[in-house]
Amino acid sequence: DESNHVFLIAGYPKYKCPYVWLRSNHKQLIQLQDDQRLETDNPLKLDTIEAWKNQDIKLWDIVAEVMTISLTPLAPENPFEVDHSYYDTLPLEECVVRTGAMVYFLQNVYLKDTTYADKIFEDIKLLQQRHFASFEELNWA
Structure with missing residues (x-):
């Protein structure tokens, strides 16, 4: 179903940081240059993941960012409405x-x-x- 996106959020004690993978509809959300190929096994680069080690980031911060990315340009003002x-x-x-x-x-x-x-x-x-x-x-x- 092209109207849905499936994400996997996982945390590994070894890395002390969660990661997020897009598991469906890659081409809808990921913009590639002509010479790039789609890497589906790499985690997404998210601002919340980058800030995880330095700031008090919670799981819901990651979920809010994922929802905003998924629903852009129609992202809700409140992702937890x-x-x-x-x-x-x-x-x-x-x-x-x-x-x-x-x-x-x-x-x-x-x-x-x-x-x-x-x-x-x-x-x-x-x-x-x-x-x-x-x-x-x-x-x-």
Whole structure:
């Protein structure tokens, strides 16, 4: 399927650094010069991977960069934008657990002070409201 991209993210203790490989649709994402051939076994050169040893880079930073690269030129302003309608489909108990987990994750992303931190904060507020409302409903059920 040419509309999907498959990436492999792996970490090796020997190298003390994660690496990312593109596993599908190479020609869509990799621009080659006329004299270059496609190297599919080499990891991608990403800014987050380069910064791994010198900065506090987390896995979600790598995922955000990979998503931005994959979706360019239509990359989202917030690579972790929450589909709030998803939580409407969950049983009450699941909604409480999953909103709590997502709030925890997004708080960690927010604390990194990314360019999309304001968007993350908006999602956190909405998820917290849903979490506490669902939790209260669960207590009264």
